[in-house]
Amino acid sequence: MDDLTEMLKGTLEGCVLEIIGSEETYGYAITRRLNELGFTDVIEGTVYTILLRLERNGLVQVTKRPSGVGPPRKFYALNDAGREELAKFWTKWQYLSSRINRLKEGGR
Amino acid sequence: MDDLTEMLKGTLEGCVLEIIGSEETYGYAITRRLNELGFTDVIEGTVYTILLRLERNGLVQVTKRPSGVGPPRKFYALNDAGREELAKFWTKWQYLSSRINRLKEGGR
DNA sequence: TACCGCTATACCGTATCACCAAGTAGCGGA
DNA sequence: TCCGCTACTTGGTGATACGGTATAGCGGTA
Numbered sequence: 001m002d003d004l005t006e007m008l009k010g011t012l013e014g015c016v017l018e019i020i021g022s023e024e025t026y027g028y029a030i031t032r033r034l035n036e037l038g039f040t041d042v043i044e045g046t047v048y049t050i051l052l053r054l055e056r057n058g059l060v061q062v063t064k065r066p067s068g069v070g071p072p073r074k075f076y077a078l079n080d081a082g083r084e085e086l087a088k089f090w091t092k093w094q095y096l097s098s099r100i101n102r103l104k105e106g107g108r
Numbered sequence: 109m110d111d112l113t114e115m116l117k118g119t120l121e122g123c124v125l126e127i128i129g130s131e132e133t134y135g136y137a138i139t140r141r142l143n144e145l146g147f148t149d150v151i152e153g154t155v156y157t158i159l160l161r162l163e164r165n166g167l168v169q170v171t172k173r174p175s176g177v178g179p180p181r182k183f184y185a186l187n188d189a190g191r192e193e194l195a196k197f198w199t200k201w202q203y204l205s206s207r208i209n210r211l212k213e214g215g216r
Numbered sequence: 217t218a219c220c221g222c223t224a225t226a227c228c229g230t231a232t233c234a235c236c237a238a239g240t241a242g243c244g245g246a
Numbered sequence: 247t248c249c250g251c252t253a254c255t256t257g258g259t260g261a262t263a264c265g266g267t268a269t270a271g272c273g274g275t276a
Contacts, residue, residue, distance in 0.1 A: 001203050002196070006118030006233065009262050011208060018211055028224050038207040046263055048225065053262090070223035071271045088110070090212065095109050097205055099146040100119060103126055104198065114261065117233050136253050154234055156254065161233090178252035179242045 004041065012042065014089035016050050017078065020060065021086050026073040027051050051076060059085050112149065120150065122197035124158050125186065128168065129194050134181040135159050159184060167193050 015037075019030050031047045051074075054060045059082035063075045078086065123145075127138050139155045159182075162168045167190035171183045186194065 001200065004118075004200060004204055005231095005263055007200060007204050009117035009233075010112075010114030011204070012263070015208065015211055022214075026224080037211055038203070041264090043264075044224080045226090045265065048227090049263075052226080067223075067271080069272065071225070071269090073224070092109065092112060092115060093208065093212075095146075096112055096115050096119070097209075100123065100201065101205075103123055103145055104201075106130075113234055117262075120234070134253080149235095151235075152253080153236065153255090156256095157234075160255085175242080175252075177243065179240090179254065181253070 001040070004039075008039070008042075011093065012039070012046070013050050013053070014086070014093065015039070016047065017054070017059070017082060017086040017089060020054075020076045021078045021083065024063075024075050024077040026075050028073070030076075054082070057081075109148070112147075116147075116150075119201065120147070120154070121158050121161070122194070122201065123147070124155065125162070125167070125190060125194040125197060128162075128184045129186045129191065132171075132183050132185040134183050136181070138184075162190070165189075 012034075015034065016030060019025065019033055025033070027047050028044065030051075031042060031044050034042045034047070051060075054076070055062055059079065060076045061079050063077070064072050065075055066072050120142075123142065124138060127133065127141055133141070135155050136152065138159075139150060139152050142150045142155070159168075162184070163170055167187065168184045169187050171185070172180050173183055174180050
């Protein structure tokens with residue numbers, strides 16, 4: 001699949017929220033998860049900028065834990081604001097994708 | 109619906125391509141069409157920047173015609189490169205939306 | 217010991233895009 | 247004459263994903 005960069009704008013952050021919401025996890029693992037979900041070209045740097053943004057915006061709770069196989073990991077979990085933001089994301093996605101699919105089907 | 113700006117990145121241009129592909133038309137009318145399709149907050153300025161980009165990238169054929177009710181209109185039609193780009197857009201949209209919906213359904 | 221590879225995070229710069237504001241301009245009606 | 251609708255252009259802004267580099271812990275191996 002060629003470049004999805006522009007299309008991912010605004011949706012990738014939501015995907016990261018969803019992953020964190022389903023399980024407390026950390027940046028490196030989130031990247032691997034995205035890759036296996038079909039977001040094959042997403043790299044660590046991109047995910048970390050999103051995570052720092054989520055933290056800065058107060059949507060996540062962060063816990064640092066030692067790893068045993070490398071440097072310590074920063075685990076992320078959604079707080080109430082994060083869950084609310086995630087719900088809003090899915091509402092927007094639902095809205096947008098329905099409009100676009102309607103347009104695709106000959107848009108009326 | 110609150111702000112869809114970020115989510116529209118990469119998809120709005122595709123929507124404009126689709127509209128032009130279905131009928132030769134001009135900027136002002138495209139904006140009205142998008143509005144009635146549910147992209148309620150999209151304004152003229154945004155559409156014109158997309159149209160200029162499409163022209164610059166050689167995806168459209170442009171014809172200026174007098175209007176009778178105002179300044180002349182610039183009508184846009186897809187050329188071969190534009191039709192190819194449109195096909196690519198729908199392929200990417202299909203790919204991305206299927207991955208995101210899978211993630212939404214509990215991502216496997 | 218030295219090096220490599222995997223894990224793991226941070227930071228800085230870049231490109232792209234949708235958006236916004238202001239300007240120009242044609243036309244018809246009050 | 248002014249206003250409103252139509253219609254396009256241009257310059258600047260903010261948000262986002264991405265790329266590259268740096269730092270660092272750990273285990274294996276030559």
